[in-house]
Amino acid sequence: MDVKIAVEDNLSAFASYLQNKGFEVNIVDSPGSAPLNDYDAVVVSGHSNNFLNMQNTSTTAPVIDASGLTDEQIYQRIKRVLES
Template sequence: MAKIGVEQSLGNVQQALRERGYDVVELKQESDAADCECCVITGLDSNIMGMQDTVTKAPVIEANGLSADEVCSLVENRLG
């Protein structure tokens, strides 16, 4: 199954994705996202400095305000 990077603070999202069979890795540093097929972030501290350097070409989903099930649906839609 696809490898999904998820920020550490999104434990409920990590669990929901694992239950759906995804290989979930915690995003502790930028390099953790390099080989993921999709990344899920909180969005709380995204782009504070106004810089947009990326380390992956994978889709990035901002989970702010979404339930774990909504995030899982977005992941599934992005991965096709």
């Protein structure tokens, strides 16, 4: 089974990094453009407390805040949440 990761649109460079690591990555660029529960993890930039202007967004997928982290650090966090 492929691991599916949703990435906030302003992290498109990181999306390419994850694709090179073998993940299926979708860039989420507008409210409702993708049901977040369909993903194994969601990566956000952390610049907004209101992800994609959806005030009551809820997901069972782990949400990873990428702010202040390198691509490798984010990747390691994704691996940790997928292993748990």
